[in-house]
Amino acid sequence: MSSNSSSENGASAAADLLRTPLFDLHVELGAKMVPFAGYDMPVQYPLGVMKEHLWTRDKAGLFDVSHMGQCLLVGASGVAHEIERMVPADIAALKDGRMRYSQLLNDAGGIRDDLMISRIGENDGREWYFLVVNGACKVADFAHIKQSIGPAFELQLLDDQALLALQGPAAVTVLEQMMPGARELAFMSIKLFETKDFGEVWVSRSGYTGEDGFELSVKADRAAALAKALLAHDDVAMIGLGARDSLRLEAGLCLYGHDLDETTSPVEGNLVWSIQKRRREEGGFPGATRIQAELRDGPARRLIGIQPQGRAPAREGAAILNEAGDEIGVVTSGGFGPTVQAPVAMGYVTLAHAKAGTPLQLVVRGKPMPAKVIKLPFVPHNYFRKPKA
Amino acid sequence: MATVYYTTDHEYVSVDGDVAAIGITEHAQEALGDIVFVEVPETGKSFAKGDDAAVVESVKAASDVFAPVAGEVVEVNGDLADNPSLVNEDAQGKAWFFKLKLSNKTELDGLMDADAYAKFVEESA
Structure with a gap:
Protein backbone atom coordinates (compact mmCIF):
# COMPACT_ATOMS: atom_id res chain seq x y z
CA MET A 1 0.00 0.00 0.00
CA HIS A 67 -0.30 30.31 10.81
CA MET A 68 -2.36 32.91 8.97
CA GLY A 69 -0.93 36.39 8.47
CA GLN A 70 -2.46 39.16 10.56
CA CYS A 71 -1.60 42.82 10.06
CA LEU A 72 -2.87 46.35 10.51
CA LEU A 73 -2.89 49.00 7.80
CA VAL A 74 -2.87 52.51 9.26
CA GLY A 75 -2.94 56.07 7.99
CA ALA A 76 -4.26 59.53 8.77
CA SER A 77 -6.81 59.27 5.96
CA GLY A 78 -7.42 57.55 2.65
CA VAL A 79 -6.54 54.05 3.84
CA ALA A 80 -9.61 52.54 2.12
CA HIS A 81 -8.52 54.04 -1.18
CA GLU A 82 -5.01 52.69 -0.67
CA ILE A 83 -6.40 49.18 -0.11
CA GLU A 84 -8.69 49.53 -3.14
CA ARG A 85 -5.61 49.98 -5.35
CA MET A 86 -4.76 46.33 -4.48
CA VAL A 87 -8.18 44.61 -4.25
CA PRO A 88 -11.48 44.74 -6.21
CA ALA A 89 -13.86 45.00 -3.20
CA ASP A 90 -15.57 48.23 -2.15
CA ILE A 91 -13.51 49.06 0.94
CA ALA A 92 -14.59 52.72 1.10
CA ALA A 93 -18.14 51.55 1.89
CA LEU A 94 -17.02 49.55 4.95
CA LYS A 95 -18.39 50.99 8.17
CA ASP A 96 -16.54 50.72 11.49
CA GLY A 97 -16.51 47.12 12.71
CA ARG A 98 -17.47 45.62 9.35
CA MET A 99 -15.43 43.27 7.19
CA ARG A 100 -15.26 42.01 3.62
CA TYR A 101 -13.69 39.11 1.76
CA SER A 102 -11.51 40.13 -1.18
CA GLN A 103 -8.44 39.24 -3.25
CA LEU A 104 -5.01 40.78 -3.70
CA LEU A 105 -4.68 40.96 -7.48
CA ASN A 106 -1.68 40.97 -9.81
CA ASP A 107 -1.46 43.25 -12.84
CA ALA A 108 -2.98 40.55 -15.06
CA GLY A 109 -6.06 40.28 -12.82
CA GLY A 110 -4.85 36.97 -11.34
CA ILE A 111 -5.14 36.32 -7.62
CA ARG A 112 -1.98 36.75 -5.50
CA ASP A 113 -3.94 35.72 -2.41
CA ASP A 114 -7.39 36.03 -0.89
CA LEU A 115 -7.97 37.81 2.39
CA MET A 116 -10.32 39.33 4.95
CA ILE A 117 -10.32 43.11 5.34
CA SER A 118 -11.90 44.70 8.43
CA ARG A 119 -12.39 48.36 9.13
CA ILE A 120 -11.59 48.76 12.82
CA GLY A 121 -12.32 52.51 12.87
CA GLU A 122 -10.59 55.76 13.81
CA ASN A 123 -8.31 56.08 16.78
CA ASP A 124 -5.51 58.56 17.62
CA GLY A 125 -6.62 60.56 14.60
CA ARG A 126 -5.77 57.66 12.28
CA GLU A 127 -7.78 55.06 10.36
CA TRP A 128 -7.15 51.41 11.25
CA TYR A 129 -7.81 48.38 9.04
CA PHE A 130 -7.18 44.77 10.05
CA LEU A 131 -6.14 42.29 7.33
CA VAL A 132 -5.90 38.48 7.53
CA VAL A 133 -4.08 36.69 4.70
CA ASN A 134 -3.13 33.06 4.03
CA GLY A 135 -0.18 31.60 5.94
CA ALA A 136 1.57 30.23 2.87
CA CYS A 137 1.39 33.65 1.15
CA LYS A 138 1.93 35.99 4.06
CA VAL A 139 5.61 36.85 3.55
CA ALA A 140 5.01 37.68 -0.12
CA ASP A 141 1.74 39.49 0.68
CA PHE A 142 3.29 41.73 3.31
CA ALA A 143 6.17 42.61 0.96
CA HIS A 144 3.65 43.35 -1.80
CA ILE A 145 1.48 45.53 0.43
CA LYS A 146 4.49 47.46 1.76
CA GLN A 147 5.63 48.11 -1.77
CA SER A 148 2.17 49.15 -2.97
CA ILE A 149 1.18 51.62 -0.26
CA GLY A 150 2.33 55.23 -0.23
CA PRO A 151 4.78 56.63 2.35
CA ALA A 152 1.92 58.11 4.40
CA PHE A 153 0.67 54.61 5.28
CA GLU A 154 2.02 52.06 7.69
CA LEU A 155 1.82 48.26 7.71
CA GLN A 156 2.07 46.75 11.19
CA LEU A 157 2.59 42.97 11.34
CA LEU A 158 0.83 41.25 14.21
CA ASP A 159 3.43 38.50 14.68
CA ALA A 251 -19.36 24.93 1.92
CA GLY A 252 -18.05 25.69 -1.60
CA LEU A 253 -15.31 27.98 -0.26
CA CYS A 254 -12.12 28.34 -2.28
CA LEU A 255 -8.70 27.25 -1.02
CA TYR A 256 -5.90 29.49 -2.24
CA GLY A 257 -3.15 27.64 -4.13
CA HIS A 258 -5.69 25.05 -5.26
CA ASP A 259 -8.96 26.64 -6.43
CA LEU A 260 -7.40 30.07 -6.87
CA ASP A 261 -3.93 31.08 -8.03
CA GLU A 262 -1.95 33.74 -9.91
CA THR A 263 -3.63 32.75 -13.21
CA THR A 264 -7.28 32.69 -12.05
CA SER A 265 -9.31 35.89 -11.89
CA PRO A 266 -12.07 36.52 -9.33
CA VAL A 267 -14.62 36.22 -12.15
CA GLU A 268 -13.28 32.80 -13.14
CA GLY A 269 -13.20 31.84 -9.46
CA ASN A 270 -16.94 32.50 -9.12
CA LEU A 271 -16.22 35.42 -6.78
CA VAL A 272 -18.14 38.14 -8.62
CA TRP A 273 -20.26 38.58 -5.47
CA SER A 274 -17.15 39.92 -3.73
CA ILE A 275 -16.71 42.75 -6.27
CA GLN A 276 -19.27 45.40 -5.40
CA LYS A 277 -21.08 47.42 -8.06
CA ARG A 278 -19.05 50.65 -7.76
CA ARG A 279 -15.78 48.77 -8.26
CA ARG A 280 -17.16 46.78 -11.22
CA GLU A 281 -18.01 50.04 -12.94
CA GLU A 282 -15.07 52.21 -11.89
CA GLY A 283 -12.26 49.62 -11.96
CA GLY A 284 -9.09 51.08 -10.47
CA PHE A 285 -7.71 47.74 -9.25
CA PRO A 286 -4.88 45.65 -10.79
CA GLY A 287 -6.01 43.76 -13.88
CA ALA A 288 -9.24 45.78 -14.14
CA THR A 289 -9.16 45.61 -17.94
CA ARG A 290 -9.33 41.81 -17.93
CA ILE A 291 -11.79 41.57 -15.05
CA GLN A 292 -14.20 44.14 -16.51
CA ALA A 293 -14.03 42.37 -19.88
CA GLU A 294 -14.84 39.05 -18.17
CA LEU A 295 -17.75 40.67 -16.32
CA ARG A 296 -19.06 41.96 -19.65
CA ASP A 297 -18.38 38.99 -21.95
CA GLY A 298 -18.07 36.07 -19.54
CA PRO A 299 -14.79 34.38 -18.54
CA ALA A 300 -13.19 31.62 -20.63
CA ARG A 301 -13.54 29.18 -17.73
CA ARG A 302 -15.34 29.18 -14.41
CA LEU A 303 -15.13 27.41 -11.07
CA ILE A 304 -18.00 24.96 -10.55
CA GLY A 305 -19.23 22.49 -7.96
CA ILE A 306 -19.02 18.88 -9.12
CA GLN A 307 -21.04 15.93 -7.86
CA PRO A 308 -19.38 12.63 -8.82
CA GLN A 309 -22.06 9.98 -9.37
CA GLY A 310 -20.35 6.99 -7.78
CA ARG A 311 -18.58 6.61 -4.45
CA ALA A 312 -15.05 7.19 -5.77
CA PRO A 313 -13.66 10.59 -4.79
CA ALA A 314 -12.02 12.59 -7.60
CA ARG A 315 -8.94 14.36 -6.31
CA GLU A 316 -7.17 17.57 -7.28
CA GLY A 317 -5.68 17.27 -10.76
CA ALA A 318 -8.29 14.87 -12.18
CA ALA A 319 -9.16 15.81 -15.77
CA ILE A 320 -12.76 16.86 -16.50
CA LEU A 321 -14.28 15.65 -19.79
CA ASN A 322 -17.54 16.53 -21.48
CA GLU A 323 -19.98 13.77 -22.45
CA ALA A 324 -18.18 13.34 -25.79
CA GLY A 325 -14.88 12.70 -23.99
CA ASP A 326 -13.14 16.01 -24.81
CA GLU A 327 -11.07 17.50 -22.01
CA ILE A 328 -12.77 20.69 -20.80
CA GLY A 329 -11.17 21.34 -17.43
CA VAL A 330 -9.56 20.09 -14.25
CA VAL A 331 -10.54 19.32 -10.64
CA THR A 332 -8.90 21.77 -8.20
CA SER A 333 -10.33 20.40 -4.92
CA GLY A 334 -11.85 16.99 -4.37
CA GLY A 335 -12.51 14.53 -1.62
CA PHE A 336 -15.22 12.95 0.45
CA GLY A 337 -17.90 15.09 2.10
CA PRO A 338 -18.69 13.61 5.53
CA THR A 339 -21.95 15.60 5.87
CA VAL A 340 -23.28 14.78 2.39
CA GLN A 341 -21.83 11.25 2.71
CA ALA A 342 -20.63 11.35 -0.88
CA PRO A 343 -17.65 12.53 -2.88
CA VAL A 344 -17.54 16.29 -3.57
CA ALA A 345 -15.31 18.33 -5.86
CA MET A 346 -14.73 21.75 -7.39
CA GLY A 347 -12.92 22.55 -10.58
CA TYR A 348 -12.67 24.76 -13.63
CA VAL A 349 -14.49 24.10 -16.90
CA THR A 350 -15.00 26.08 -20.08
CA LEU A 351 -17.95 28.44 -19.65
CA ALA A 352 -20.22 26.42 -21.97
CA HIS A 353 -20.14 23.54 -19.44
CA ALA A 354 -20.53 25.54 -16.23
CA LYS A 355 -24.32 25.40 -15.95
CA ALA A 356 -25.80 23.39 -13.08
CA GLY A 357 -26.97 19.96 -14.26
CA THR A 358 -24.45 19.67 -17.10
CA PRO A 359 -23.21 16.05 -17.33
CA LEU A 360 -19.44 15.63 -17.04
CA GLN A 361 -16.90 12.84 -16.73
CA LEU A 362 -14.00 12.83 -14.28
CA VAL A 363 -10.90 10.81 -15.08
CA VAL A 364 -10.05 8.81 -11.94
CA ARG A 365 -7.08 6.41 -12.26
CA GLY A 366 -7.36 6.50 -16.02
CA LYS A 367 -11.09 5.71 -16.13
CA PRO A 368 -13.85 8.22 -16.92
CA MET A 369 -16.47 8.38 -14.15
CA PRO A 370 -19.86 10.10 -14.55
CA ALA A 371 -20.44 13.37 -12.66
CA LYS A 372 -22.51 16.52 -12.99
CA VAL A 373 -22.23 20.24 -12.35
CA ILE A 374 -24.05 21.32 -9.22
CA LYS A 375 -24.79 24.71 -7.73
CA LEU A 376 -22.49 25.41 -4.76
CA PRO A 377 -22.49 24.95 -1.83
CA PHE A 378 -22.90 21.20 -1.21
CA VAL A 379 -24.15 21.94 2.32
CA PRO A 380 -26.29 25.07 2.84
CA HIS A 381 -24.53 27.89 4.70
CA ASN A 382 -25.65 28.36 8.26
CA TYR A 383 -24.39 31.91 8.80
CA PHE A 384 -25.94 34.11 11.47
CA ARG A 385 -28.39 36.66 10.10
CA LYS A 386 -29.54 39.27 12.56
CA PRO A 387 -33.32 39.40 12.77
CA LYS A 388 -34.64 42.74 11.60
CA ALA A 389 -35.70 44.86 14.59
CA MET B 1 -5.13 -22.86 9.48
CA ALA B 2 -3.94 -19.84 7.58
CA THR B 3 -0.40 -18.50 7.77
CA VAL B 4 -0.19 -14.71 7.71
CA TYR B 5 2.66 -12.81 6.07
CA TYR B 6 3.24 -9.05 5.99
CA THR B 7 4.83 -6.60 3.54
CA THR B 8 6.78 -3.37 4.01
CA ASP B 9 3.82 -1.66 2.27
CA HIS B 10 1.62 -2.56 5.26
CA GLU B 11 -0.39 -5.27 3.54
CA TYR B 12 -1.05 -8.74 4.83
CA VAL B 13 -1.16 -12.02 2.92
CA SER B 14 -3.20 -14.66 4.68
CA VAL B 15 -2.29 -17.98 3.01
CA ASP B 16 -4.52 -21.02 3.15
CA GLY B 17 -3.23 -23.73 0.81
CA ASP B 18 -2.80 -22.22 -2.69
CA VAL B 19 -5.01 -19.22 -2.01
CA ALA B 20 -4.11 -16.01 -0.16
CA ALA B 21 -6.41 -13.25 1.14
CA ILE B 22 -4.85 -9.80 0.74
CA GLY B 23 -5.71 -6.69 2.75
CA ILE B 24 -4.19 -3.76 4.60
CA THR B 25 -2.90 -4.12 8.14
CA GLU B 26 -4.42 -2.81 11.35
CA HIS B 27 -1.53 -0.36 11.51
CA ALA B 28 -2.28 0.83 7.95
CA GLN B 29 -5.99 1.45 8.57
CA GLU B 30 -5.14 3.38 11.70
CA ALA B 31 -2.64 5.55 9.83
CA LEU B 32 -5.10 6.20 6.99
CA GLY B 33 -8.03 7.12 9.23
CA ASP B 34 -11.66 7.01 8.10
CA ILE B 35 -11.89 4.90 4.94
CA VAL B 36 -14.50 6.24 2.49
CA PHE B 37 -13.85 4.24 -0.68
CA VAL B 38 -12.43 0.88 -1.69
CA GLU B 39 -11.97 -0.41 -5.22
CA VAL B 40 -11.19 -4.12 -5.62
CA PRO B 41 -9.99 -5.83 -8.82
CA GLU B 42 -12.12 -8.04 -11.09
CA THR B 43 -12.23 -11.75 -10.54
CA GLY B 44 -10.08 -13.58 -13.09
CA LYS B 45 -7.47 -10.85 -13.35
CA SER B 46 -3.82 -11.90 -13.09
CA PHE B 47 -1.19 -9.87 -11.27
CA ALA B 48 2.58 -9.93 -11.21
CA LYS B 49 4.17 -9.22 -7.87
CA GLY B 50 4.04 -5.45 -7.21
CA ASP B 51 1.20 -4.61 -9.65
CA ASP B 52 -1.43 -2.04 -8.62
CA ALA B 53 -4.31 -4.25 -7.56
CA ALA B 54 -6.78 -2.21 -5.50
CA VAL B 55 -7.41 1.29 -4.17
CA VAL B 56 -8.24 2.47 -0.66
CA GLU B 57 -9.20 6.09 0.08
CA SER B 58 -9.54 7.98 3.33
CA VAL B 59 -11.23 11.38 3.61
CA LYS B 60 -7.96 13.02 2.63
CA ALA B 61 -5.90 10.62 0.54
CA ALA B 62 -5.96 7.82 -2.02
CA SER B 63 -3.57 4.87 -1.67
CA ASP B 64 -2.74 2.00 -3.98
CA VAL B 65 -2.88 -1.57 -2.77
CA PHE B 66 -0.30 -3.72 -4.53
CA ALA B 67 -0.35 -7.41 -5.32
CA PRO B 68 2.25 -8.52 -2.77
CA VAL B 69 2.74 -11.78 -4.65
CA ALA B 70 1.84 -12.98 -8.15
CA GLY B 71 -1.43 -14.75 -8.81
CA GLU B 72 -4.92 -14.80 -10.26
CA VAL B 73 -7.87 -13.14 -8.50
CA VAL B 74 -10.29 -15.90 -7.50
CA GLU B 75 -12.58 -13.92 -5.18
CA VAL B 76 -13.15 -10.26 -4.18
CA ASN B 77 -14.78 -8.79 -1.10
CA GLY B 78 -18.02 -7.27 -2.38
CA ASP B 79 -18.94 -5.86 1.05
CA LEU B 80 -16.27 -3.15 0.86
CA ALA B 81 -17.90 -1.19 -1.98
CA ASP B 82 -20.99 -0.39 0.09
CA ASN B 83 -19.33 -0.41 3.46
CA PRO B 84 -15.74 0.86 3.16
CA SER B 85 -15.59 1.63 6.90
CA LEU B 86 -15.40 -2.13 7.46
CA VAL B 87 -11.66 -1.63 6.83
CA ASN B 88 -11.49 0.56 9.96
CA GLU B 89 -13.51 -1.92 11.98
CA ASP B 90 -11.87 -5.20 11.03
CA ALA B 91 -8.90 -4.66 8.69
CA GLN B 92 -7.31 -8.05 9.24
CA GLY B 93 -10.58 -9.96 9.50
CA LYS B 94 -13.75 -9.29 7.52
CA ALA B 95 -12.16 -6.49 5.45
CA TRP B 96 -9.86 -8.54 3.22
CA PHE B 97 -9.76 -6.99 -0.28
CA PHE B 98 -9.25 -9.92 -2.68
CA LYS B 99 -8.03 -13.53 -2.81
CA LEU B 100 -5.24 -14.67 -5.12
CA LYS B 101 -4.50 -18.16 -6.37
CA LEU B 102 -0.73 -18.08 -5.87
CA SER B 103 1.36 -18.70 -8.98
CA ASN B 104 4.71 -18.81 -7.16
CA LYS B 105 4.65 -19.75 -3.51
CA THR B 106 8.38 -19.12 -3.11
CA GLU B 107 7.58 -15.38 -3.28
CA LEU B 108 6.19 -15.73 0.23
CA ASP B 109 9.73 -16.32 1.52
CA GLY B 110 10.54 -12.64 0.99
CA LEU B 111 7.71 -11.47 3.28
CA MET B 112 7.67 -10.85 7.04
CA ASP B 113 5.99 -12.83 9.80
CA ALA B 114 3.94 -11.11 12.52
CA ASP B 115 6.91 -10.51 14.81
CA ALA B 116 9.12 -9.12 12.08
CA TYR B 117 6.30 -6.84 10.92
CA ALA B 118 5.63 -5.57 14.45
CA LYS B 119 9.33 -4.74 14.71
CA PHE B 120 9.24 -3.06 11.28
CA VAL B 121 6.30 -0.85 12.33
CA GLU B 122 8.03 0.06 15.56
CA GLU B 123 11.27 0.98 13.82
CA SER B 124 9.62 3.05 11.10
CA ALA B 125 7.53 5.04 13.61
Missing part, protein backbone atom coordinates in the same frame (compact mmCIF):
# COMPACT_ATOMS: atom_id res chain seq x y z
CA SER A 2 1.33 3.44 -0.78
CA SER A 3 -0.18 6.86 -0.30
CA ASN A 4 -0.57 9.11 -3.33
CA SER A 5 -1.11 12.22 -1.29
CA SER A 6 1.65 13.96 0.58
CA SER A 7 -0.72 15.78 2.90
CA GLU A 8 -1.71 12.70 4.85
CA ASN A 9 1.65 11.24 5.68
CA GLY A 10 4.07 14.16 5.39
CA ALA A 11 6.77 13.68 7.98
CA SER A 12 6.80 16.47 10.51
CA ALA A 13 10.42 15.96 11.40
CA ALA A 14 11.75 19.00 9.55
CA ALA A 15 13.56 21.09 12.11
CA ASP A 16 12.89 24.42 10.42
CA LEU A 17 9.10 24.28 10.80
CA LEU A 18 7.53 27.10 12.78
CA ARG A 19 5.23 26.42 15.71
CA THR A 20 2.06 28.25 16.66
CA PRO A 21 1.45 29.28 20.30
CA LEU A 22 -0.82 26.20 20.59
CA PHE A 23 1.83 23.65 19.54
CA ASP A 24 2.18 22.11 23.01
CA LEU A 25 -1.59 21.84 23.34
CA HIS A 26 -1.86 20.04 19.98
CA VAL A 27 0.76 17.50 21.06
CA GLU A 28 -0.89 17.10 24.47
CA LEU A 29 -4.22 16.39 22.75
CA GLY A 30 -2.61 13.68 20.61
CA ALA A 31 -2.71 15.51 17.28
CA LYS A 32 -1.04 14.10 14.19
CA MET A 33 1.24 16.94 13.12
CA VAL A 34 2.14 17.72 9.50
CA PRO A 35 4.02 20.50 7.73
CA PHE A 36 1.61 23.14 6.43
CA ALA A 37 2.45 26.65 5.22
CA GLY A 38 5.84 26.36 6.91
CA TYR A 39 4.32 25.42 10.27
CA ASP A 40 4.05 22.16 12.16
CA MET A 41 0.24 21.93 12.21
CA PRO A 42 -2.38 19.45 13.48
CA VAL A 43 -4.03 17.61 10.56
CA GLN A 44 -6.24 15.60 12.90
CA TYR A 45 -6.75 14.60 16.53
CA PRO A 46 -7.63 11.14 17.87
CA LEU A 47 -11.31 11.77 16.98
CA GLY A 48 -10.36 11.53 13.27
CA VAL A 49 -11.23 13.69 10.25
CA MET A 50 -14.73 12.29 9.74
CA LYS A 51 -15.94 12.73 13.32
CA GLU A 52 -14.20 16.11 13.66
CA HIS A 53 -16.04 17.31 10.57
CA LEU A 54 -19.43 16.08 11.81
CA TRP A 55 -18.77 17.48 15.31
CA THR A 56 -18.23 20.95 13.83
CA ARG A 57 -21.49 20.83 11.84
CA ASP A 58 -23.34 19.56 14.93
CA LYS A 59 -21.69 21.38 17.87
CA ALA A 60 -18.60 23.60 17.87
CA GLY A 61 -15.11 22.97 16.53
CA LEU A 62 -12.05 24.92 17.66
CA PHE A 63 -9.36 25.48 15.05
CA ASP A 64 -5.84 26.84 15.43
CA VAL A 65 -5.30 29.10 12.42
CA SER A 66 -2.40 31.04 13.91
CA ASP A 160 2.57 38.29 18.35
CA GLN A 161 -1.12 37.50 17.76
CA ALA A 162 -2.59 33.99 17.61
CA LEU A 163 -5.78 33.27 15.65
CA LEU A 164 -8.39 30.75 16.74
CA ALA A 165 -11.65 29.88 14.99
CA LEU A 166 -14.70 28.61 16.88
CA GLN A 167 -17.13 27.22 14.32
CA GLY A 168 -20.48 25.46 14.43
CA PRO A 169 -24.04 25.95 15.68
CA ALA A 170 -23.00 25.85 19.37
CA ALA A 171 -20.21 28.41 18.94
CA VAL A 172 -22.40 31.39 19.83
CA THR A 173 -23.69 29.90 23.09
CA VAL A 174 -20.21 28.90 24.18
CA LEU A 175 -18.56 32.22 23.36
CA GLU A 176 -21.37 34.30 24.84
CA GLN A 177 -20.61 32.74 28.25
CA MET A 178 -17.00 33.90 28.08
CA MET A 179 -17.48 37.15 26.21
CA PRO A 180 -20.93 38.55 26.89
CA GLY A 181 -22.21 40.45 23.88
CA ALA A 182 -20.59 38.13 21.32
CA ARG A 183 -24.03 36.91 20.25
CA GLU A 184 -24.95 40.44 19.15
CA LEU A 185 -22.21 40.50 16.51
CA ALA A 186 -23.61 40.47 12.97
CA PHE A 187 -22.14 38.14 10.33
CA MET A 188 -18.97 39.70 8.85
CA SER A 189 -18.45 42.17 11.67
CA ILE A 190 -15.66 42.53 14.22
CA LYS A 191 -15.38 43.92 17.74
CA LEU A 192 -12.78 44.24 20.48
CA PHE A 193 -13.56 42.41 23.73
CA GLU A 194 -11.63 43.26 26.90
CA THR A 195 -11.41 40.10 28.95
CA LYS A 196 -9.96 39.52 32.41
CA ASP A 197 -8.34 36.20 31.61
CA PHE A 198 -7.23 36.61 28.00
CA GLY A 199 -6.59 40.34 27.62
CA GLU A 200 -7.83 42.10 24.48
CA VAL A 201 -9.48 39.73 21.98
CA TRP A 202 -10.59 40.82 18.51
CA VAL A 203 -13.70 38.78 17.79
CA SER A 204 -15.16 38.57 14.28
CA ARG A 205 -18.27 36.68 13.24
CA SER A 206 -16.75 34.85 10.29
CA GLY A 207 -15.07 31.61 9.37
CA TYR A 208 -14.26 29.00 6.78
CA THR A 209 -16.71 26.17 7.40
CA GLY A 210 -20.06 27.51 6.18
CA GLU A 211 -21.30 27.43 9.79
CA ASP A 212 -22.05 30.24 12.19
CA GLY A 213 -18.94 31.00 14.19
CA PHE A 214 -16.18 33.34 15.23
CA GLU A 215 -12.52 34.04 14.68
CA LEU A 216 -10.60 35.19 17.74
CA SER A 217 -7.38 37.16 17.47
CA VAL A 218 -5.61 36.99 20.82
CA LYS A 219 -2.11 37.72 22.15
CA ALA A 220 0.14 34.68 21.62
CA ASP A 221 0.84 34.24 25.33
CA ARG A 222 -2.89 34.08 26.15
CA ALA A 223 -3.89 31.79 23.26
CA ALA A 224 -3.43 28.45 25.05
CA ALA A 225 -5.46 29.69 28.05
CA LEU A 226 -8.26 30.83 25.75
CA ALA A 227 -8.24 27.54 23.84
CA LYS A 228 -8.33 25.51 27.06
CA ALA A 229 -11.19 27.60 28.43
CA LEU A 230 -13.19 26.99 25.24
CA LEU A 231 -12.33 23.27 25.22
CA ALA A 232 -13.59 22.98 28.80
CA HIS A 233 -17.10 23.28 27.35
CA ASP A 234 -18.65 19.90 26.53
CA ASP A 235 -19.75 21.09 23.10
CA VAL A 236 -16.26 22.13 21.96
CA ALA A 237 -13.62 19.84 20.42
CA MET A 238 -10.32 20.69 18.79
CA ILE A 239 -10.46 20.17 15.00
CA GLY A 240 -7.54 19.67 12.61
CA LEU A 241 -6.71 20.86 9.12
CA GLY A 242 -8.13 17.69 7.53
CA ALA A 243 -11.68 18.47 8.64
CA ARG A 244 -11.12 22.18 7.98
CA ASP A 245 -10.54 21.25 4.33
CA SER A 246 -13.59 18.98 4.00
CA LEU A 247 -15.79 21.56 5.80
CA ARG A 248 -14.77 24.42 3.52
CA LEU A 249 -15.11 22.23 0.42
CA GLU A 250 -18.68 21.21 1.32
